[in-house]
Amino acid sequence: QKEVEQNSGPLSVPEGAIASLNCTYSDRGSQSFFWYRQYSGKSPELIMSIYSNGDKEDGRFTAQLNKASQYVSLLIRDSQPSDSATYLCAVVVAGAGSYQLTFGKGTKLSVIP
């Protein structure tokens, strides 16, 4: 069973702080990693993708990948109440018949004004 693990939270941070979200995965052959944001009752929205070891920055978001440790993280700087959502880590793994995007259960983030 190829899995993606996340702490379910909730993770509470004050407004303006850095939120750090973590994810580990079991398939060592995975090459593509994504972070999705999902507001309650809404569809997942892609916010970051990362394919190489190291950091990738996009505005207030930074994705970090360490393939040796099978670990990917998302940092949100200057957190805003509007960032309150569930963040889903997704990893492309080789499935039975194709490459599949496999999701963790998500970490619920709450940004306190």
Place this chain on the structure above:
Amino acid sequence: NAGVMQNPRHLVRRRGQEARLRCSPMKGHSHVYWYRQLPEEGLKFMVYLQKENIIDESGMPKERFSAEFPKEGPSILRIQQVVRGDSAAYFCASSPAGSTNEKLFFGSGTQLSVL
């Protein structure tokens, strides 16, 4: 430029009835994926289709569930003889191609409630 369109948004069925969920991919996208999300759970892969072909249905229950993506028209996820355990949000996603680097874009989902 319309995104992934799913309908209906909400579907209520009684046990034993059939549910049909529709998905039109983004313009220019030829690959469709169906995922199911139970309350407080992550998204679970069900099936991956291209036009007129099922590429991978390894995540779909062997009985009562079927999917198609015809040459013309939307992709359909069909659940026969629904049971209460089928109640969930069903999301469709599309991509231009099926490579490992492709990003998926999701529709708004269909919330299925089985009474």
